Amino acid sequence: MPKRAIPAQEKRGRPRSRRTETAILRAANELITSGGLADLTMEGVAERAGVGKASIYRRWPSKGALAFDAVVGGILATQPTPDTGSFEGDLRQTARSWVRSANSPRGGRTVAGLIAEVQSDPDLAKVWRERFVSRIRQERRPIIERAIARGEIPVGSDPEMILDLLYGPLYHRYLNGHLALSDSFAKELAHMVAAAAANGAVVRGREVLRSRAVR
Amino acid sequence: MPKRAIPAQEKRGRPRSRRTETAILRAANELITSGGLADLTMEGVAERAGVGKASIYRRWPSKGALAFDAVVGGILATQPTPDTGSFEGDLRQTARSWVRSANSPRGGRTVAGLIAEVQSDPDLAKVWRERFVSRIRQERRPIIERAIARGEIPVGSDPEMILDLLYGPLYHRYLNGHLALSDSFAKELAHMVAAAAANGAVVRGREVLRSRAVR
């Protein structure tokens, strides 16, 4: 977890330099987009940033945490929540822009590298969940809420399930590469998810689908 | 890619010892289930197997390839394709047994480690796709075919899409950990996928959903 997540400057003494931090983040970002997260080394970042290794470790406990901060802001910025006027349109738009960024030659595999990193670093996993996955999901909730308000899907539809139904298949193809992450896949996926949401919940009547957060 | 995939023993001289191979695979398996794939080292395997490092590299080109062979057979064996008599029942059964093995304390995270490894090793990625992902998907196709035969879902339903709709959300929660991989999630997911398959394709008439394999 990046230490800057703890903003309190309790101690006296020389404060952390913003210049140093920016230099590190920029260097890390450049190395990641040019060579992938596997080519990122703390020594490489230190050298390119003109910074001592200790200055990196003072801020980030691991390569993954640094990569996260170097990269996630940019990713989040390029993925706004669409509002097309229809549920399926919103889903389609969301999937399409996700597919596009996953296919981008520069940085398209960055998220894959981060997810890989997350699998062996519990601390990073927590940050990943809270500051990336959950955050995007939170941002996307209005899509479901508006769909309910419009009467496109039943009241009580489980937003978590709907989001998993949308993002799950996208990430699945992204990480396993068994099938193309094409634009048409995005379109058809959106259609299927819309159908599931519209009809899936009805079968169970008024009952609300529930999923509980874990950990 | 494990070289034993090339079974031909062209050369003369002493053939590769099966005992050596088994010892390596067993050692690798033990290390993976006890400490996770991140703790697996070639040196550790060599020592535990009582084997020279060269004997490992003679057979497997990378840690990931070895781990794959050490682990995938067992995983495949524990995930038979169910035949419950109904589409949703088959999906539910599939999801449930997947969830169960993902939650197993020993080895539950092994697949996560392999997927992580795959992200930075194109050769391994190919093996992973062909010998794990695609293989399981192939094995699961009868579920869809039987559902079509029973008339539960339209003729022309895209099996790839249906499988992605099922496995995608499972892997999504498994790798990101944002929500619990519970039994009830498996049940509800199966329900939603069934609803999508039953209604999604219908909306678009007779048109067949298509997805093309990539790479």
Next chain:
Amino acid sequence: MPKRAIPAQEKRGRPRSRRTETAILRAANELITSGGLADLTMEGVAERAGVGKASIYRRWPSKGALAFDAVVGGILATQPTPDTGSFEGDLRQTARSWVRSANSPRGGRTVAGLIAEVQSDPDLAKVWRERFVSRIRQERRPIIERAIARGEIPVGSDPEMILDLLYGPLYHRYLNGHLALSDSFAKELAHMVAAAAANGAVVRGREVLRSRAVR
């Protein structure tokens, strides 16, 4: 060399704090006697003294210089020049008390550490010579002068040579550890040095032995 050797307070502003200086010296002393000079670090001293590193560097240019000031005063104080009434008695007394302090479990190796430090720090070497070695030698000269006055050794005996003959073997065993620094060694050494001083110069007649200081 401690900058406090230059007492002039030309500047305005807050003067150097005596409390700070004492805290540093005490901390250094404690660390040296507890762990040897090799374990002494500027950061350790700063922390233990509750002092900024800059406050140390403001006063002492190097670890060795600080150690010197932290330690030498105490050493000099415990080694008075004896006056037993005979030349050999004085030598014996000198050697014995030297041996005793070299064998003391706390601090017995401190001088060894300082001599080690001195070998790679010319500035410290100068301080060491002028404020420790030469000072002790100066203090011990009365032993030789009284011996001449008593007629125990020839007029014109070289005090430098005699002191080297006494201290040389002591330090030699102390630093190399090839033989015990025992009390009986001190006694026998004193006897040999007395014999040398009484007879060595005589052989060469009235000629005065000379040695010149260097550097």
Next chain:
Amino acid sequence: MPKRAIPAQEKRGRPRSRRTETAILRAANELITSGGLADLTMEGVAERAGVGKASIYRRWPSKGALAFDAVVGGILATQPTPDTGSFEGDLRQTARSWVRSANSPRGGRTVAGLIAEVQSDPDLAKVWRERFVSRIRQERRPIIERAIARGEIPVGSDPEMILDLLYGPLYHRYLNGHLALSDSFAKELAHMVAAAAANGAVVRGREVLRSRAVR
């Protein structure tokens, strides 16, 4: 302690390469003679020798141990035991050649650096005593034995004391630098030691002076 002191090749597998060892020793030697022992770094040696750091650590546990092996052979070779026909002549010759090598601009301070290193490394100290100090002393014993045989000094004279009387003052000036290590000092020192040996023991009659080795 250099591991090559244990010559037994018990294990199988690739044996230590002599080429690597020589390269390391040569690199170390060059760095020491060009910059002093304080400038010697393991990384520097590795780079200059074209060798991995691990290959150094595999053989020598510390910088001091490496320096010892890189340097001591050459030193021992340049200091033969003289045989001039007289006790004082032998002592003088010994002291003179010692002085000369201590004053040599290249490598003259190397022994000082090693003695410094020895003060904070007990393992190295043992090697130093056994393979340098004691060894030279052993080689010099014939000087005393021949002097006894010639009747220049009493039977039962303590060779350890005589050697300390000779080497002690030399090392004392060498390490402390309080007075010049001149040729004339060597001469006068030899004279004093001869006088002490001739007269010192006599005073105490037949009694044999004794010193016991320690540790």
Next chain:
DNA sequence: TGTTAAACGAGACGGTACGTCACGTCTTCCG
């Protein structure tokens, strides 16, 4: 008595070297 400049504690900074680890390759000798 208020101003002011240096000393203060704290600790961040760019560095260097440390000693360790695992990599993938290469070499030796045993069976």
Next chain:
DNA sequence: CGGAAGACGTGACGTACCGTCTCGTTTAACA
């Protein structure tokens, strides 16, 4: 001649201190 043993060069790791520097905060002497 296959295979265990393990040495090899490589390169990154994370740590420890170095000596310098920048913060705000005292604090004593000057004005």
